[in-house]
Amino acid sequence: MDLATEAPPVSPELFAFTVRLATRAGRLAAEGFHGDLTSERKVDGTEVTSVDLAVEDLVRKELAAAFPADAVLGEEAGPRAGTSGRRWVIDPVNGTRQFTDRVPTFSCDLAYEDEHGPAIGVVHLPMSRQTVAAGRGLGCWLLPGEDPDPLEALRTGHGRLRAGGRTELSGARTQAHNIAGWPESLLTALHRRVLLVPTGGGVVDVLAGRADAWVIAGPAMAYHDLAPLPVIVAEGGGRITDLTGAPVLAGDGSVLITNGALHDAFLEVVAESGESHEARALLVDAHPGWAAEGVSLTGELLSALAPVATRAEHIGSTSVPGMAAKPVFDLQVSVTDLAAADAAFDAPLAARGFVRSRHERDHVPAGRDDDPARWAKRLWTRRGGPGPDVNLHVRCAGSPNERLALLFRDWFRAHPGAVPAYARFKRELAHRTADIGSYAEVKDPVVDLVAEVAEAWAAETGWRP
Numbered sequence: 001m002d003l004a005t006e007a008p009p010v011s012p013e014l015f016a017f018t019v020r021l022a023t024r025a026g027r028l029a030a031e032g033f034h035g036d037l038t039s040e041r042k043v044d045g046t047e048v049t050s051v052d053l054a055v056e057d058l059v060r061k062e063l064a065a066a067f068p069a070d071a072v073l074g075e076e077a078g079p080r081a082g083t084s085g086r087r088w089v090i091d092p093v094n095g096t097r098q099f100t101d102r103v104p105t106f107s108c109d110l111a112y113e114d115e116h117g118p119a120i121g122v123v124h125l126p127m128s129r130q131t132v133a134a135g136r137g138l139g140c141w142l143l144p145g146e147d148p149d150p151l152e153a154l155r156t157g158h159g160r161l162r163a164g165g166r167t168e169l170s171g172a173r174t175q176a177h178n179i180a181g182w183p184e185s186l187l188t189a190l191h192r193r194v195l196l197v198p199t200g201g202g203v204v205d206v207l208a209g210r211a212d213a214w215v216i217a218g219p220a221m222a223y224h225d226l227a228p229l230p231v232i233v234a235e236g237g238g239r240i241t242d243l244t245g246a247p248v249l250a251g252d253g254s255v256l257i258t259n260g261a262l263h264d265a266f267l268e269v270v271a272e273s274g275e276s277h278e279a280r281a282l283l284v285d286a287h288p289g290w291a292a293e294g295v296s297l298t299g300e301l302l303s304a305l306a307p308v309a310t311r312a313e314h315i316g317s318t319s320v321p322g323m324a325a326k327p328v329f330d331l332q333v334s335v336t337d338l339a340a341a342d343a344a345f346d347a348p349l350a351a352r353g354f355v356r357s358r359h360e361r362d363h364v365p366a367g368r369d370d371d372p373a374r375w376a377k378r379l380w381t382r383r384g385g386p387g388p389d390v391n392l393h394v395r396c397a398g399s400p401n402e403r404l405a406l407l408f409r410d411w412f413r414a415h416p417g418a419v420p421a422y423a424r425f426k427r428e429l430a431h432r433t434a435d436i437g438s439y440a441e442v443k444d445p446v447v448d449l450v451a452e453v454a455e456a457w458a459a460e461t462g463w464r465p
Contacts (some may be wrong), residue, residue: 007116009137012154017113017135018120019143021062023463025055025108026126027146029093031265032126037099041287047096052076055092055108065086075224087113089227094123099379104128118249121228132161132204132232140207140236163238163259164209169269172212172262175199177255181218181282186243189273190215203229206257207236213258215267217243219282220253222384229257239263243270253383256420283324283423283430290318292328293388298331301392304352308344309333310397315405317426319414324423328389332405334397341378341394354380354392362401364447375401404451406465411454422450 004144032051039049056076063072071082074090088110093099095106104127112120117465122133131148134140140161141153153159166172170193177199179187190196194213205211226248233240239260242251245267256266294314302312316330317323335341346356357379364375378394412419429442 007119007136010112010114010119010135012135012138012151014112015120015133015135015138015154016150017150018110018122018135019124019131021059022108022110022122022133024062025059025092025110025146026124026131028058029055029099029106030107030126033099033102033104033106037100039096041284047100048076049093049096049100051099052093052096056090059088059090059092059110073224073386075222083178085115089113091224091227094225095153109224109228113227113307117229118227121230121232123228123232129206132449133205134232134235136231136235138235142204142208142230161207161236162209162235163207164212165261166212166259167261169193169262169265171195172260173197173210174213174215175202175205175211177202177214177216178218180419183217185273186217186270186422189269193269194354202234203238205234206238206259207233209259212262213256215243215257215266216255220383221255222253223249223386225409226255226384229255233257238401241267243267252437256321282326283427284327285324286318286320286322287327290325291321292453294329294331297329297388297390300352301331301333304348305345308335308340309394310335313406313409315393315409316391319409320419322416322419323412324424324427328391330391330393330405332393332402334402335394336397338376338378338394338396345378345380345394349380349392353382353384353386354390355382356380362395363444365404365451366445367448367452368400370400374399377401403465407454407463408447408451409414410463411450411457414457 007451029051032054037049037051039047041047053076056074060072060074060077063070069082069084071087072090073087074078075092076111091109093106094109099106108124108126108169110122111118119136122131124131129146132140132145133143133150138154141150142159142161143150143153144159172194174190174194175198178197199214201210202214206214223302229240230248237260238257240248240255240257241263242248243254244252246252248255256263260267298312298314302309311334313332314329315332317325318329359379361372361374362375362377364370364372380392382390393405412422425446426443429439
């Protein structure tokens with residue numbers, strides 16, 4: 001859902017309400033920044049603190065009182081259904097890692113969407129007491145102070161943001177975010193053409209003319225991270241897409257924000273640097289909640305995809321206790337006919353945030369002379385919610401690739417002593433490869449070796465899928 005053209009302006013009073021609610025949330029977050037923190041790691045590998053939970057609870061209660069019919073999507077407490085056709089999106093502490101490290105650059109973000117798309121976006125920086133806020137048709141504003149008056153800004157025009165007019169790509173000041181996870185091809189291509197600098201104020205700097213572009217690549221951004229941005233950038237005279245040029249809220253989780261004039265030139269550089277700009281493989285330690293989350297996800301999908309789906313299993317590294325993994329759940333759904341799955345699965349999966357992949361065949365292990373058609377599958381992926389990130393592999397019941405996924409999982413579960421060694425290999429490989437595609441290409445032959453050992457174990461023990 002990105003900004004619609006020719007949509008009516010939002011109410012100034014609603015805009016003011018949203019700004020004031022975000023700044024109230026910021027005051028609570030600022031108090032917590034200097035206090036005692038408790039935190040834990042979520043199943044997606046990210047951290048959540050007691051302050052995240054308290055801030056989101058505050059915002060949810062205020063929204064429930066003021067707009068009980070509106071839907072709510074929050075980072076921590078998930079979705080609340082509504083009946084109005086409108087939705088609020090909450091990121092209570094955007095930058096939790098900075099927050100727990102006592103780095104005062106986190107923000108409290110709030111977005112409002114109506115039947116026309118993104119309508120209001122607010123990014124409040126509690127520690128610097130600055131608020132970037134935009135309402136559709138009302139402009140984009142930098143509002144100083146702990147308790148700014150957005151209606152006064154609308155009346156006076158003070159603090160209005162407008163992107164700069166640079167038209168020359170060479171040397172354009174470009175802030176780079178999440179650069180540790182960037183693929184080398186993207187880093188090299190941009191480094192040769194523009195001036196890459198670390199992220200400073202991000203979208204604020206672009207709209208204030210202090211930067212010409214902001215690029216976010218690497219691990220995909222979640223929907224709640226992105227929700228305030230389309231209206232902020234559009235009202236500030238800039239342009240926002242993902243790195244392929246797709247609408248950012250429906251894109252691949254990457255972000256390109258420019259002053260507008262440079263946008264097409266940036267997209268050309270990105271396109272010329274290669275067909276794919278996959279993130280580097282970033283692994284996290286095993287989480288004790290992965291098993292329960294896998295049960296929940298497979299149960300939900302089996303219910304939604306029956307009767308075409310006959311079985312759903314949690315597979316991959318997150319299904320093995322103690323195994324370091326990318327914080328993405330690999331799930332397998334078994335069917336009797338892939339063509340039937342094509343027709344039946346798209347709609348219910350799209351409603352749950354999944355996107356169909358063009359990848360329709362698995363790697364055939366070395367030494368097997370199988371017809372590659374026997375390793376056919378369908379793949380849907382979800383990144384950035386709702387819910388955890390997922391790779392959903394749909395395979396034919398009884399096929400060799402369905403069997404191998406279950407054997408690989410069960411062999412490691414039966415041999416916990418092998419888990420630390422395999423995890424160390426994966427970490428070293430992730431460090432040495434440029435992107436997820438290269439990581440998978442090198443890992444596949446090692447998986448083939450593990451499969452050979454697992455096949456011998458299956459023969460000895462009588463294991464069956």
